[in-house]
Amino acid sequence: MYKHAYKKESVSDIEHKYRSCTQHDAALAITNKHYIIGSVDQAGTFSVSASPVVHNTESQARAECARLAGQFPGKIYVMLKLSGGELYPLISKTSW
DSSP: OOOOOOOOOOHHHHHHHHHHHHHHHHHHHHHTTOEEEEEEOTTOOEEEOSSOOOBSSHHHHHHHHHHHHHHSTTOEEEEEEOOOOOOOOOOOOOOO
16 A cells, blocks of 8 residues: 655645736737637527636547537537737735
8 A cells, every 4th residue: 555645735826826826827828829718609699718727739629529519519619729819927016
C-alpha cells in the first residue's frame, strides 16, 4: 500500500493557483488556436461554460458537439476556435 504526502494549502492559495492556471491555460489555448464549445437554445440564447473544456483539434471539438447534441436534444452546439484575446493588467493603487 502506498502512502501519499499532500501539502496542505490554504483556500486563498488554492484559489490563486487555479485562477492563475486558468488564465495561463486560456493564453496557451488561444496561442494554439484550440476550440471550446458553446450552445444556442431554442429561444436563441447563446451560452458558453464559465469553465469550458479546451479541445485541441477540430475533430475532438466536433465529436464533443455531436455527443452533447445527442445528450441534450433541441440545442445547437457550436465549436468556437480561439484566435485572439486581450488582457489588461491589474494596477495596484498605493496610498501615499
